[in-house]
Amino acid sequence: MKTNKPSDNEAKQPDNAKIQNLDPHIADATGELLTTNHGLRINDDQNSLKAGERGATLLEDFILREKITHFDHERIPERIVHARGSGAHGVFKVYKPMGDVTKAQFLNDTSIETPVFVRFSTVAGSRGSTDLARDVRGFAVKFYTQEGNFDLVGNNMPVFFIQDSIKFPDLIHAVKPEPDNEMPQAASAHDTFWDFISIMPESAHMVMWAMSDRALPRSYRMMEGFGVHTFRFVNAEGVSNFVKFHWKPLLGVHAVAWDEAQKISGKDPDFHRRDLWDAIENGDFPEWELGVQIVPEADEFKYEFDLLDPTKIIPEELVPVQRIGKMTLNRNPDNFFAETEQVAFHVGHIVPGIDFTNDPLLQGRLFSYTDTQLLRLGGPNFHEIPINRPIVPVHNNQRDGHMRQTINRGKTSYNPNTLGNGYPLQAKVSEGGFNTYPERIDARKVRARSKSFFDHFSQAKLFFNSQSDPEKNHIVDALSFELGKVTVPAIRERMLGILSLIDKDLAGQVAFALRLPVPKSLEQPINHSVPADGDPADFESYIFEGSLTSSEALSMANTPKDSIKTRKIAFLAADGVDAASLLTVKAALEGAGAVVEILAPRHNYIVAENDEKIPVSHSLLTAASVFYDAVYVPGGTNSVATIEADADAIHFLNEAFRHCKAIAAHTDAVQVLEATYFAKKMPADFSDKSILAEGVIVGTDTDGLADKFILAIAQHRFWEREKPRKVPA
Numbered sequence: 198m199k200t201n202k203p204s205d206n207e208a209k210q211p212d213n214a215k216i217q218n219l220d221p222h223i224a225d226a227t228g229e230l231l232t233t234n235h236g237l238r239i240n241d242d243q244n245s246l247k248a249g250e251r252g253a254t255l256l257e258d259f260i261l262r263e264k265i266t267h268f269d270h271e272r273i274p275e276r277i278v279h280a281r282g283s284g285a286h287g288v289f290k291v292y293k294p295m296g297d298v299t300k301a302q303f304l305n306d307t308s309i310e311t312p313v314f315v316r317f318s319t320v321a322g323s324r325g326s327t328d329l330a331r332d333v334r335g336f337a338v339k340f341y342t343q344e345g346n347f348d349l350v351g352n353n354m355p356v357f358f359i360q361d362s363i364k365f366p367d368l369i370h371a372v373k374p375e376p377d378n379e380m381p382q383a384a385s386a387h388d389t390f391w392d393f394i395s396i397m398p399e400s401a402h403m404v405m406w407a408m409s410d411r412a413l414p415r416s417y418r419m420m421e422g423f424g425v426h427t428f429r430f431v432n433a434e435g436v437s438n439f440v441k442f443h444w445k446p447l448l449g450v451h452a453v454a455w456d457e458a459q460k461i462s463g464k465d466p467d468f469h470r471r472d473l474w475d476a477i478e479n480g481d482f483p484e485w486e487l488g489v490q491i492v493p494e495a496d497e498f499k500y501e502f503d504l505l506d507p508t509k510i511i512p513e514e515l516v517p518v519q520r521i522g523k524m525t526l527n528r529n530p531d532n533f534f535a536e537t538e539q540v541a542f543h544v545g546h547i548v549p550g551i552d553f554t555n556d557p558l559l560q561g562r563l564f565s566y567t568d569t570q571l572l573r574l575g576g577p578n579f580h581e582i583p584i585n586r587p588i589v590p591v592h593n594n595q596r597d598g599h600m601r602q603t604i605n606r607g608k609t610s611y612n613p614n615t616l617g618n619g620y621p622l623q624a625k626v627s628e629g630g631f632n633t634y635p636e637r638i639d640a641r642k643v644r645a646r647s648k649s650f651f652d653h654f655s656q657a658k659l660f661f662n663s664q665s666d667p668e669k670n671h672i673v674d675a676l677s678f679e680l681g682k683v684t685v686p687a688i689r690e691r692m693l694g695i696l697s698l699i700d701k702d703l704a705g706q707v708a709f710a711l712r713l714p715v716p717k718s719l720e721q722p723i724n725h726s727v728p729a730d731g732d733p734a735d736f737e738s739y740i741f742e743g744s745l746t747s748s749e750a751l752s753m754a755n756t757p758k759d760s761i762k763t764r765k766i767a768f769l770a771a772d773g774v775d776a777a778s779l780l781t782v783k784a785a786l787e788g789a790g791a792v793v794e795i796l797a798p799r800h801n802y803i804v805a806e807n808d809e810k811i812p813v814s815h816s817l818l819t820a821a822s823v824f825y826d827a828v829y830v831p832g833g834t835n836s837v838a839t840i841e842a843d844a845d846a847i848h849f850l851n852e853a854f855r856h857c858k859a860i861a862a863h864t865d866a867v868q869v870l871e872a873t874y875f876a877k878k879m880p881a882d883f884s885d886k887s888i889l890a891e892g893v894i895v896g897t898d899t900d901g902l903a904d905k906f907i908l909a910i911a912q913h914r915f916w917e918r919e920k921p922r923k924v925p926a
């Protein structure tokens with residue numbers, strides 16, 4: 198299949214062992230003739246074979262039949278969860294050998310760049326749904342190591358809704374569109390989801406995360422990732438430590454506003470996909486550090502929570518996150534279907550040095566992932582699909598099945614054998630053979646949940662208490678929105694009861710928005726996770742106050758805010774713009790790593806005061822403020838007059854203000870700001886002051902306009918603006 202033509206990616210996007218491993222499967226038709234799937238050259242691809250020019254099409258037309266048959270079969274079942282996703286290639290490198298805790302080679306050899314393929318996703322929506330749904334984001338990483346594939350199949354939130362995998366189908370049935378009318382798409386704001394949540398107290402902690410701004414990332418490049426479960430590291434001496442995995446984005450963790458998310462969903466449902474693609478195309482390669490929290494086996498019972506409970510984090514104050522390596526995504530896929538759609542992740546893909554724990558959510562996942570690929574990818578040979586192949590050789594006695602690609606030579610496909618000289622041989626541990634950690638087990642077979650899992654509230658409280666005021670307000674708004682979409686009053690009331698166990702003030706504010714009475718303090722939430730013969734009293738949550746009241750790492754307000762790299766800044770300009778006031782600020786922002794786009798009433802270009810032709814990225818028709826992180830209005834008499842009179846431009850600025858973004862104007866363009874709604878509501882005198890409201894800047898280059906603007910953009914958002922009033926935009 199290989200045609201030895203360089204792919205579009207090759208020029209600027211780096212090669213690695215996995216890219217080379219994909220190479221023989223790349224097809225490129227540039228300069229080639231059209232053929233059937235069997236290599237026959239096609240002479241007429243425009244007309245089917247007919248009985249006469251105006252006659253019926255003949256069954257004999259094998260070219261038509263082949264083409265239509267293939268087309269009819271082009272779709273495969275979408276993933277039941279995480280159907281909507283975007284992928285990228287990259288590399289991972291460990292900073293220092295981690296041999297004291299794990300023998301995994303890729304975490305020890307600092308000279309190795311391990312190829313990775315990452316797929317980010319939403320959970321609830323279909324494959325064609327919007328990127329900006331309020332949802333958890335999948336963060337799945339396939340490491341193609343020298344010891345086989347290791348998949349870290351995580352999310353952008355460190356906990357989960359349920360404690361036992363047997364509840365997963367229920368959770369997903371509840372959140373997916375309702376079965377009678379298949380509504381709503383990619384949204385949890387409906388009866389069945391909140392019905393389920395309101396009687397599953399174990400979900401309280403995860404619900405706080407899902408209602409926070411973490412569910413509305415600004416970019417996949419600006420999200421944390423988490424392995425969620427406690428895993429095991431095992432070193433060469435066989436000593437095991439518990440480990441939690443983290444991904445820390447170097448660009449910081451940032452979110453958009455809910456109003457903005459909804460608007461983006463209409464204007465560009467591919468917003469996150471485009472953002473990731475464009476960043477990689479521009480050479481702005483996204484980076485994350487891999488972090489680990491290590492807990493010695495001896496400390497298994499040291500904490501107030503159970504390490505095996507996936508609804509709990511290990512607060513970073515208790516066990517710091519050590520940053521042990523860096524992942525860089527540096528190459529876009531060549532083909533979405535072949536790579537991003539067909540990639541098959543599995544939490545069960547591990548390498549020597551990494552092992553599982555008995556987390557009951559993880560245990561069920563160990564079954565689910567291979568099973569789902571059998572249906573989705575059509576049979577047991579999905580590991581042979583190029584993107585899923587390891588970069589090391591595969592030898593075993595598995596044979597045949599649908600779409601088998603490998604041509605296994607020889608007579609033996611069994612072990613032990615003598616006819617094939619015993620090959621393939623089992624690998625000794627010293628040769629990299631995997632041996633399971635010999636955890637001691639002495640137990641009865643029971644269907645039960647450990648009592649140590651019954652604290653459902655302490656970490657929900659910890660999360661809420663750790664948020665900044667604007668973040669808390671956003672959680673109140675999110676719950677008011679979601680429960681406002683619920684049509685059954687009893688569900689809303691039950692949820693208020695749950696919220697009252699997390700924070701009285703939170704429950705009170707949501708109750709106010711729903712115009713319901715503030716719930717009385719619940720003794721016990723209703724819990725339907727009780728077996729038929731179980732006594733509900735045995736399943737009571739203990740309403741626990743954890744000893745830690747707040748944790749800095751849980752608030753996005755504490756994320757690094759020192760860079761404007763890759764941020765998108767809109768310049769609103771028209772004919773007659775003062776080229777200097779546009780180009781100097783543009784150069785300063787680009788110098789700091791931002792991406793500047795010039796928007797004008799009409800497409801293509803504008804003519805500056807000095808007759809210079811300046812290219813335009815978008816007209817105001819195809820752009821929108823929600824696609825940008827900040828906006829600037831340069832000077833120039835005619836340009837300023839045109840922008841001031843343009844309703845779309847004024848709407849753009851009002852909306853940017855509403856979404857708390859940095860706004861700047863050249864002193865000569867101050868009348869544009871004066872035409873906005875927010876200026877009318879602000880007492881400041883625009884012509885005198887250089888900083889009017891937080892993040893609204895007016896000035897000239899001589900008084901440091903560009904520098905002040907850069908500092909403001911790095912702040913990401915001025916959420917405090919939401920407090921006094923919302924701008925109607």
Ligand code: HDD
Nearest residue numbers: 276278279316335336337351352362365425561565566569
């Ligand atoms: Fe899952 C996909 C993450 C619990 C069953 N899961 C899937 C993906 C991610 C996660 C990121 C998309 C992978 C991709 O991009 O292809 N899942 C999680 C996390 C969980 C979790 C972080 C909890 C900590 N999942 C979970 C449970 C089950 C599943 C408890 C079932 C018992 N997940 C699946 C699945 C999917 C999947 C049905 C759908 C498509 C796929 O696997 O390949 O097997």
